Each structure stands twice: as structure tokens, then as C-alpha cells.
Amino acid sequence: MQSISLYENKNSFLNGLSPATKALYILTAILIPIILDYNLLKIDFIVISIILLITSKTFKKTYPMIFISGFLLLTIAIVQGLFNPNNITPILTIGAVVFYKEGLLSAFEITLNILNLIFSISILILTTKPSYIADALVAKGLSPRLGYIFVSLFLLVPQITQKLSIITDAQWSRGMETEGNLFVRIKAFIPLISPVIMSSFMDVKERSIALEVRGFNSTSKKTFLNEFIPNRANKWVFILLIVLIIISIILRGVLWLL
Amino acid sequence: MAIITIKGLKYRYPNTKVNALTDINLEINKGEFIGVIGKNGAGKSTFCQALLGIVPNFYKGLYAGEVVVCETKVTEVSISDLCQKIGLVFQNPFNQVTGAKDTVYEEIAFGLENFGVPRAEMRKRIDRSLELLDIAQYKDRAPFDLSGGQMQRMAIASIIAMQPEIIILDEPTSQLDPQGSKDVFNVVKALSEQGITIIMVSHKMEKLAQYCDRIMLLDSGKLLNFDIPQKIFNLDNLKSIPVYTKVCKKLNLKTMGDFPVTLEETKVRYDEQIKC
Amino acid sequence: MWSLKLSTASWVLIPVAVGINYIGKMIAGFLKLPLWLDCIGTCLAACLGGPVVGGLSGALNNILYGITLDPISTVYALTQTGIGIAVGYMAYKGKMNTIKGGVLTGIVAGAVAVIISTPLNIIFWDGMTGNIWGDAAFTICIANGAPVWLASFVDEILVDIPDKILVALITVGLFKSLPQNLKAIYRPAEILADVEDF
Numbered sequence: 001m002q003s004i005s006l007y008e009n010k011n012s013f014l015n016g017l018s019p020a021t022k023a024l025y026i027l028t029a030i031l032i033p034i035i036l037d038y039n040l041l042k043i044d045f046i047v048i049s050i051i052l053l054i055t056s057k058t059f060k061k062t063y064p065m066i067f068i069s070g071f072l073l074l075t076i077a078i079v080q081g082l083f084n085p086n087n088i089t090p091i092l093t094i095g096a097v098v099f100y101k102e103g104l105l106s107a108f109e110i111t112l113n114i115l116n117l118i119f120s121i122s123i124l125i126l127t128t129k130p131s132y133i134a135d136a137l138v139a140k141g142l143s144p145r146l147g148y149i150f151v152s153l154f155l156l157v158p159q160i161t162q163k164l165s166i167i168t169d170a171q172w173s174r175g176m177e178t179e180g181n182l183f184v185r186i187k188a189f190i191p192l193i194s195p196v197i198m199s200s201f202m203d204v205k206e207r208s209i210a211l212e213v214r215g216f217n218s219t220s221k222k223t224f225l226n227e228f229i230p231n232r233a234n235k236w237v238f239i240l241l242i243v244l245i246i247i248s249i250i251l252r253g254v255l256w257l258l
Numbered sequence: 259m260a261i262i263t264i265k266g267l268k269y270r271y272p273n274t275k276v277n278a279l280t281d282i283n284l285e286i287n288k289g290e291f292i293g294v295i296g297k298n299g300a301g302k303s304t305f306c307q308a309l310l311g312i313v314p315n316f317y318k319g320l321y322a323g324e325v326v327v328c329e330t331k332v333t334e335v336s337i338s339d340l341c342q343k344i345g346l347v348f349q350n351p352f353n354q355v356t357g358a359k360d361t362v363y364e365e366i367a368f369g370l371e372n373f374g375v376p377r378a379e380m381r382k383r384i385d386r387s388l389e390l391l392d393i394a395q396y397k398d399r400a401p402f403d404l405s406g407g408q409m410q411r412m413a414i415a416s417i418i419a420m421q422p423e424i425i426i427l428d429e430p431t432s433q434l435d436p437q438g439s440k441d442v443f444n445v446v447k448a449l450s451e452q453g454i455t456i457i458m459v460s461h462k463m464e465k466l467a468q469y470c471d472r473i474m475l476l477d478s479g480k481l482l483n484f485d486i487p488q489k490i491f492n493l494d495n496l497k498s499i500p501v502y503t504k505v506c507k508k509l510n511l512k513t514m515g516d517f518p519v520t521l522e523e524t525k526v527r528y529d530e531q532i533k534c
Numbered sequence: 535m536w537s538l539k540l541s542t543a544s545w546v547l548i549p550v551a552v553g554i555n556y557i558g559k560m561i562a563g564f565l566k567l568p569l570w571l572d573c574i575g576t577c578l579a580a581c582l583g584g585p586v587v588g589g590l591s592g593a594l595n596n597i598l599y600g601i602t603l604d605p606i607s608t609v610y611a612l613t614q615t616g617i618g619i620a621v622g623y624m625a626y627k628g629k630m631n632t633i634k635g636g637v638l639t640g641i642v643a644g645a646v647a648v649i650i651s652t653p654l655n656i657i658f659w660d661g662m663t664g665n666i667w668g669d670a671a672f673t674i675c676i677a678n679g680a681p682v683w684l685a686s687f688v689d690e691i692l693v694d695i696p697d698k699i700l701v702a703l704i705t706v707g708l709f710k711s712l713p714q715n716l717k718a719i720y721r722p723a724e725i726l727a728d729v730e731d732f
Contacts, residue, residue, distance in 0.1 A: 003360070004602050068604045072664045080660060083676040110660050114606060121605040130601070131358070145540070149548050152357035153598045155402065160553030164560065178565055185565040190704070192561050193574065197708055200550045201716055206353035208543040209312055213346045214416060215372035216542050217338040223374045225367040270732055272718035277732070316543070318718065320732045357549065
């Protein structure tokens with residue numbers, strides 16, 4: 001049974017950076033365009049993120065994310081282009097349908113935001129092992145129990161979804177109707193979900209005891225079997241990002257004074 | 259020397275009207291291999307859980323009497339404090355996998371990490387338990403990719419690494435194929451030979467007769483009998499007995515008034531019979 | 535009810551809750567239902583473990599979703615946390631034992647979802663939700679000159695209130711059928727055993 005984590009160790013430069021540095025990068029990509037109040041800077045960050053993702057051979061894994069958001073972005077572009085309350089300047093006419101510049105610009109800004117977020121967050125999640133994120137947080141004072149739960153999701157959730165596929169097959173072979181009008185389909189929902197729920201909750205007791213007898217509630221200070229050792233550049237990247245944020249704040253101050 | 263002492267133990271689960279355990283009194287000595295038998299619902303699992311304080315600390319309910327393990331009263335400490343002295347392995351190997359670890363090696367480390375064992379010591383202990391359970395070849399595999407038997411051995415390794423003095427196994431082989439089941443018994447025997455106290459619930463009467471020092475017979479939450487295998491499996495009303503005892507009963511082959519309970523005894527007795 | 539020190543059994547509910555949320559969403563998609571039904575696990579965990587477990591399940595649900603599928607959904611962890619806390623609170627007040635209480639809980643949870651999600655929708659998506667029916671209503675409102683916040687509000691109400699009422703009702707049914715000995719681990723105070731003949 002596979003983990004649903006998107007992480008894969010490719011021994012890349014990004015794999016060698018610490019989770020904290022990559023989290024700081026997300027913050028930088030969001031903050032600097034806001035501090036300088038200059039939206040097009042987001043394009044720079046998008047390009048930087050894409051280059052970093054390509055060089056660490058993980059860019060392909062962003063496709064599904066782009067696809068999920070892309071559909072909604074397209075709807076937004078259509079609705080805003082046609083109906084945005086500020087629409088004045090027609091820019092494109094298809095038959096009787098007129099798209100306006102103001103609405104499309106608004107949709108374009110949303111698109112930049114979303115892409116900037118997706119790509120910068122991808123830098124962290126595609127190149128960092130979930131347990132390293134958790135360990136780093138636990139070392140900083142997060143509850144080790146919460147850290148465990150976070151990491152366990154990646155393996156335990158697919159265990160539960162696997163149960164579903166077994167039950168779906170069983171219900172189908174008994175001739176359950178899963179197509180037809182809305183009422184028929186809603187009625188099919190319960191017999192599909194409830195066996196999985198019952199069996200998953202039955203496991204809860206045993207799993208709790210199994211964790212208890214392995215010191216889950218121990219009050220000792222936790223140690224870690226594996227230690228993540230960041231590459232040499234990590235420290236400098238971290239400092240560089242901090243410096244960039246500070247420079248942008250100073251720049252904004254100067255611009256404001258002028 | 260008694261490592262476990264139980265006096266007047268009585269327990270009832272919440273929302274139930276009958277006691278799961280009633281008036282249990284017994285002593286178990288250090289290094290003994292104890293078998294626990296009885297019908298379904300006899301209280302075998304509840305008994306195991308009482309030894310660790312899971313009953314009543316986890317399940318709540320009504321509780322009377324006392325269970326003292328390694329000179330500690332189980333109701334006075336948390337399960338986490340106790341589990342460094344007494345380990346538990348149970349039926350379903352899947353539910354014993356933490357789900358937070360990518361490899362068998364890391365999985366075994368889980369308990370040690372929680373107790374703050376230093377890294378070098380951790381590695382030493384994990385290597386030793388991998389070797390003992392004969393699963394070193396799987397150490398880099400994903401825990402959920404193992405077969406049931408391998409997973410159960412990993413669960414035992416995870417407990418062994420914590421170096422408990424007592425290990426409780428609650429039907430550890432009931433969901434395993436014959437080979438997996440055989441492997442688990444071999445491991446438990448090896449642990450027993452190292453001086454670890456073993457308490458094992460099982461329906462494999464032949465194996466229990468062969469390995470156990472004493473066997474507890476539970477029925478409806480009461481301790482009916484607690485004696486050496488020869489005495490237990492010669493009780494009149496007991497239906498589940500080793501297949502060898504069944505055969506000897508049919509052939510009426512007795513040794514010193516009792517029917518043999520293991521293959522070896524049966525063979526010795528049979529050879530005598532042939533000579534006569 | 536609000537204790538942050540959770541028992542092991544409460545912690546263990548969280549992965550189960552997230553798993554059930556996932557399959558709820560999967561089945562709803564598979565049956566082409568016009569609703570999300572993606573927080574049944576959170577609601578069940580909240581009924582058993584209380585508002586803290588409910589809130590954590592909701593938060594971790596969206597964080598996992600964000601890490602594995604869609605980074606933007608991470609921000610809606612706020613909404614899911616709100617739903618988990620609301621249902622946990624209502625369950626604690628005994629509302630999740632009856633159909634009437636379930637409808638009430640559904641409305642409360644839906645209202646919480648609308649209040650938290652609407653500003654997020656406006657910030658991230660110009661006010662839209664990605665649900666066909668809700669977004670159609672949004673478009674109609676906008677086309678008729680309604681302000682974005684109002685259109686977005688209507689969009690969210692249409693999507694979330696019916697969804698949460700149905701989820702709460704399903705949860706009431708499922709919660710009832712959970713075994714007593716499981717509930718006893720979480721609610722020992724309610725389960726007073728017969729002491730007389732012990």
C-alpha cells in the first residue's frame with residue numbers, strides 16, 4: 001500500500017533544503033508582491049518556482065493541481081469578463097457575447113495569485129518528506145502526538161479508501177443501483193459508506209491500545225531515529241530570503257517617503 | 259519469584275450486566291511460559307488487558323481487586339509507564355502498524371523514539387530484534403507491504419526492542435497462515451528461552467502443550483484451573499485438547515494415570531505399548 | 535469539553551475521520567450527487583471526541599488535501615475547523631441524538647461554513663465556489679448588479695446549508711449505529727454501569 005504523499009527523493013538541491021527554508025520561500029513569494037504592491041512581481045516568482053521545480057524533476061506533479069484550479073479559473077474569467085460590475089471597455093466579441101477588459105483583468109489577477117500559491121507551495125510539498133516537516137515542527141515544540149497523526153494520514157487514509165473499493169465491488173455484485181434519478185443515487189450513498197465506517201471505527205480501539213503500549217503517551221523527551229541534515233546552501237538561502245523581505249520593506253518605505 | 263500477582267480481580271465493562279472477570283487470584287513467576295485457554299467470551303483478552311492496566315485505565319468500567327506487575331500496581335501508573343516492563347501483541351497485525359513510518363526499521367523505532375532512547379542505542383536494539391525475529395531482510399520494506407505473518411513478527415520485534423520483562427500475546431496467530439503461525443511460535447519459544455516471561459492466548463493446543471510451563475483455563479470470566487499442561491488437558495470436561503491427547507484417549511494409552519499431551523510423550527508411550 | 539489534552543483514543547479518531555471524509559467525497563462524486571458530503575468523518579469524530587477532535591480533524595483534512603491534491607484548499611482548513619467545532623459542541627449538548635437536533639446542527643454548521651468561507655472565496659476566487667449550482671446563482675446575482683459579497687454569500691448558502699443538513703442527518707444515523715462499547719471509551723460519564731450487584 002502506497003503513501004499518498006507526493007514527495008519523492010530525487011537527491012535534488014530542493015530536497016537538501018530544510019522545511020523551514022522552503023516555508024520561508026512560500027512566505028516570501030506571497031509577501032514581497034504585497035509589500036511592494038506590484039502584482040506583476042508574482043510572475044517573477046511563478047517563473048522562479050517553475051524553474052526550481054523543473055530542475056528538481058518534480059514539475060510534472062503540479063499538473064493535477066493546475067488542472068483542478070484551472071477549471072474554476074476559467075469559469076471566473078468567463079463570469080467576470082461578462083458580468084463584472086466595473087466592466088466598461090469591450091475587448092472581445094464572440095457573436096452576441098461581449099467580454100470586457102476590466103473583468104478579464106480581475107480574473108487575470110486571481111490567476112496570478114493562485115498560480116503563485118500553487119507553485120511556491122509545491123516547492124515545499126513536492127520536495128520534502130512529510131515526516132521531516134512534522135519532525136521539524138515537533139522539535140520546535142509541536143505536540144509529538146499531533147506530529148504522529150499528521151504523518152500517519154498519508155498511509156492510513158489510503159487504507160480506508162481501499163476498504164471502499166472492496167465494499168463497492170461487493171454491493172455491485174449484489175445488484176445495488178448506483179444510477180438513475182437523484183433519489184436513487186442518494187439512497188445508494190448509505191450502504192456504500194456505512195460498512196467502511198463501521199469497520200474503521202472497530203479498528204480504533206485496537207489501534208489506540210497498540211499505540212499506548214508503544215509509549216504514545218510517554219512524557220519522556222522524544223528522540224528521532226533519522227536526522228535530516230540540510231545541504232550547505234540551506235543557511236545562505238534562508239538568509240537571502242530574509243534579506244529580500246527586508247529590502248522590499250525598506251524599498252516600500254523609501255517609495256512612500258518620496 | 260512472582261513477577262505478576264493478582265488478588266481478587268473483578269471487572270465489568272461499561273454498559274454490561276455481567277462481569278468479564280470474577281475473583282481471579284494467581285501468581286506468575288519470572289521466566290514462566292503461561293498459556294491461556296478458554297471459549298470465546300471467556301475473558302481471555304480482558305485478562306490480558308488487565309495485566310497492562312488497559313482494563314480499567316482505557317476501558318473504564320467497574321473494577322475491584324489488584325494486579326501487581328513487577329512490583330507496580332497497574333492502576334497507579336499509566337499504560338505508557340508500564341509498557342517498558344510488559345509488552346502486548348494482539349490478533350490483527352494491521353492495527354498494530356503505526357502508519358507513520360515508511361520502513362520496517364523505522365516502524366520498530368517508534369516506541370524507542372517515544373521513550374527518548376538515544377540514537378545509537380536505538381539502532382543497536384532494532385538490529386537485535388530484527389535478527390531475533392528473522393526479518394532483517396525486510397528492514398527497508400514498507401510495513402503495509404508485508405504479509406500477515408511478517409507483519410506480526412514486525413509487531414513482536416517492535417515490542418522486543420523496548421526490552422520488556424514480560425510479553426503478552428493475545429491470539430497472535432489466529433489471522434495467520436500455517437507457516438506464519440509456525441514462525442511466530444518459534445520466535446516466542448526463543449524469547450522464552452532468553453528468560454522473558456510469556457503469557458500467550460492461543461487455540462493451538464498442541465503448541466501450548468509443547469511449550470507452556472503452566473496453562474490457565476478461563477470460563478465465563480472465572481479461573482477454572484491453572485496447572486501444568488498434563489493436568490489441564492486431562493480435565494474431564496475440556497473439549498479443546500491436543501490432537502495427540504485425543505488419539506491416546508481413543509487408544510486408552512496412559513502414562514502414570516494421565517493421557518500424553520505432546521507428540522514426544524505420545525511417541526514414548528506408543529513405543530512402550532508396541533514392546534509389550 | 536474544550537480540553538486540549540486528548541486521549542490516545544481521541545487522537546486515533548482523526549485519521550479515521552479524514553479517511554471517511556475522503557470516501558464520502560469519492561462516493562458523492564461517483565454517484566454524481568450535486569453535494570459535497572465531504573465532512574461526514576469530521577462530524578462523526580466530533581460527535582465521539584468533542585469539538586477539539588472535530589476541529590483538528592477538519593483542519594488536518596484540508597491540510598492533507600492541500601498537500602496531496604490541491605494546495606489552495608488548505609486555506610479552507612479554517613472552514614472545516616469551524617464545522618468540526620460547531621458539530622462537536624452541538625453533539626456535546628445532546629443535539630446529535632435526534633433528527634430534529636440533527637437538522638439544527640446542520641444549519642448551525644452550514645452557517646459557520648458560510649461565514650468563514652465567503653471572505654475566503656472573495657479573496658481567492660473573486661467570490662465563486664466551484665459548485666455549478668452555487669456559481670450559477672452567483673452569476674445571476676452579479677449580472678443583475680448585486681455586489682460581489684452578496685452574490686458570493688448567496689452562492690455559499692446554496693451550496694453549504696443543504697450539504698451540511700444532509701451530512702448532519704447522515705451523521706445522526708451513523709452515530710446511532712456505532713457500538714456502545716466504542717462510545718463508552720469517549721463518554722464514560724454518560725455510561726453508568728449497574729453497580730448494585732457488582
